[in-house]
Amino acid sequence: MNNERIIWNESIWQEVKQGALLADLKEATYNNALLLSALIDLLVEKGVITRQEISETANMLDQELSFDIDLS
Numbered sequence: 001m002n003n004e005r006i007i008w009n010e011s012i013w014q015e016v017k018q019g020a021l022l023a024d025l026k027e028a029t030y031n032n033a034l035l036l037s038a039l040i041d042l043l044v045e046k047g048v049i050t051r052q053e054i055s056e057t058a059n060m061l062d063q064e065l066s067f068d069i070d071l072s
Contacts, residue, residue: 043049 040051040054044051044054
C-alpha cells in the first residue's frame with residue numbers, strides 16, 4: 001500500500017511540474033508575440049518596411065519551412 005501511495009504522489013507531482021512548464025511556455029509565447037508586434041509596429045511607423053512586405057515574407061518562410069518539414 002505504501003509503495004502505491006508513493007507512485008501515485010510521484011505521478012501527481014509530475015503532472016504539476018508539466019503544468020508549470022506549460023504555463024511558462026505560454027508566458028514566453030505571449031511575451032515573444034508582444035515583442036514581435038511592437039517591433040513590426042515600429043518598423044512600419046518609421047517606414048522601414050510595409051505590412052505587405054512582412055506578410056509576403058512570413059508566407060514565403062512558412063512555405064519554405066513546411067517544405068523542409070515534408071522532406072524530413
